[in-house]
Amino acid sequence: MALAPRNILVTKKKRTPNITESVIEFTTHIRSTYPSINIVFEPESARELHHQLPFPVYTYNQGPGTPQHLSDKTDLVCTLGGDGTLLRASSLFSHAASVPPVLSFAMGTIGFLGEFKFREYKRAFREVYMSGAPDTYSTLSDSLEGVPPRLPTSPEDPLDRPLSYADIRGKAMGSNRTARILLRNRLKVGVFGPDGTRIGGAQGDGDTYALNEVTLHRGSSPHLKIIDVYINNRFLTEAVADGMIISSPTGSTAYSLSSGGSIVHPLVPSLMLTPICPRSLSFRPLVLPSETPITLRLGEKNRGREVEVSIDGKTITEKLGTGMEVRIAGEEVRKSDLGWQGGVPSIVRGTMGKEDIAEDHWVGGLNALLKFNYPFGDQEP
Template sequence: MLMRSGRVAVRVGAGRRFFSVSARRWEVLSTDELPERVHPLYSTPESPAATSKLWNLTWPKEPRNILLIKKPNVPFVRTALIELAKHIKSTYPKTNIILEPAVAHSIHHEFSFPVYTLPPSPASTPFPYTQSTYPRTPVPTALQKPQKASLTSPSGDLINPYHTKTDLLVTLGGDGTILHAASLFSTSRQVPPVLSFAMGTLGFLGEWRWNEFVEAVRVVFEGAGRVLRRERLKVGVYDRDGKRVGGDWGEVQGIGDAHAMNEVNIHRGKDPHLAIVEVFVDGRFLTEGVADGMIISTPTGSTAYSLSSGGSIIHPSVSSLLITPICPRSLSFRPLVLPADSVLTLKLSERNRSDEVEVNVDGRRWGGIGRGEEIRVWSEEMKKEGGWGGIPCVRGGKGGGDDGWVGGLNGLLKFNHPFGEDE
């Protein structure tokens, strides 16, 4: 029996008879089998005239493990992901494609090479590897197995495989897809470079158009990319005695805090009564707000929930924190922009009528706080031991200007666009 060009040749006397066979279907493999993560290098532009807003991205060696995240339930995005994965694998054969569990199990048959996904998630931990801002990555029943020993560090802390295996993070979708991807690294000290393709509804954060994907991949792999580092918030929850407690996500890699790309907010939730929140800046009492809730956002998040609540728009390179009340009772309670090194505390007043208010991080419920309990929010250190903080977003060609922010503000948010005029 001979195998030729996808057909089986069976010798019958002096001739041959051919039967068609299907191409080999690769199984989904565990990320445990992948090499450890390659950390990129960042440097400021050497030219004296160059802007300091963007950083140069280079690699000590070629990236190997590429995590692809797509917008769910959109056929053309699914097709684009398949095309992108095939292009990366054919152009850079040594790379490995990582997909979320549900995606991997639904499209792995489209490839002639193996794809990788998460190992079985520990059933005993409150931390889901596939955490998201909404239920987009259900874990198949087959993956609900006891934790493997390889998922813990020598100190016993739980390790998220995404954090130790992902060299490059690629998103195909809108701003919600980028937030979801960032949430997968919400408890990681270092986020891999994010290459985002605008294929969603708005795409304010999406840096590249889909028709630029060949150029975008080349730029990143050849170390010719530039990145804009977007600040993250660190969020801690404390009880009435000042003792730090974890949220529903639990503690991972020894980090009791979550990180937010956009914002953290407390909200009255389903309770009909307004929340009464005491606001402190660097330990000093600022005010007592009576409102539906409070938002503390990053400059990146200033164009999201905060903007809808009347907050200011802040350039992503301006290191700062923004506090915005949600539907306050007093019209004199206005948004505030504070230095990034400030520590903001939101404490639920003892006079609050409900027992608890919700705490949400980037749109995902993180837990709740009761009367006398508080959340403390501060900016993540951008330069820290072992590497850089923030979210390094690979700069694309759309939007105009050096960092694309002005073009996005005018082209996508229609900043100060006159009423009644066509585009």
């Protein structure tokens, strides 16, 4: 029997007053309607909001064990902002093997990854709450740090116990459940020195997981970079370019798209290899099977001796020097006794009834947000 989520991590777009107001409205509704739920914020947001909320809020200590710790303790992630907010939420689990389900509200500039409008938050959360959750949940004890709250004004849950879906009247289960999961595959990334030793291995096996892309770029250097590209451990080419992008299907509509890469549906298990401004007219973007290992090595011929490496838009501290390499492959997604392991489970709309067809967010996003095949000039009436 599935249990309702108890610990919800809420992430928001920073330094945006209207979204802060929406977060207050959203979390106040959650606590008043589902009083057994605990609200967790990122440390900066917790400091900003705890005096404005009439209930206890929690945060976490940032440190080496944070990703796995959050993964073990969080049942659901709610994001209020744009695609960058969702990427930041995903990056909190960039060293964890599993990610909690993500409910995203599009409140940013484009919001291609956001499934719901904020005005739908009551209905969206109710559908998620009643559609299913992991079989296990964690309570907030010493492992999450409480921020001193104002005194609560809403009553506590009189039962103070896990709420199973069998207890919920009007539950949505089986083929009629109204909230469904789109499992977005991630990239598994490792950085290695010229001698093959792993760099930055403090987190578990040292791999970092990326939802969108991994980018090698010349940065402020005026020189093109020479990057040796290997696929399946076989040499493919010596690329002379501003940089290279390895993207997931989710990331195919981001930097890769701006660089001429293909648009790939998130359900297609694949990797995209896209050059950035190559010194060649025949270096076209490649689409490869997701399990294909790709190695990008900084060649010895480079005039500039380093290249910047960024993962989901965040530049890593260690620049890539001559002879160093980045190894990328699709994350393994598998079924286990605890459910699906790997990927980012994004909550999307399901069927709303027998005669209704679920809205395809991806197709709608291509048309409405990316203006797919939009004609030049004025359209005829």
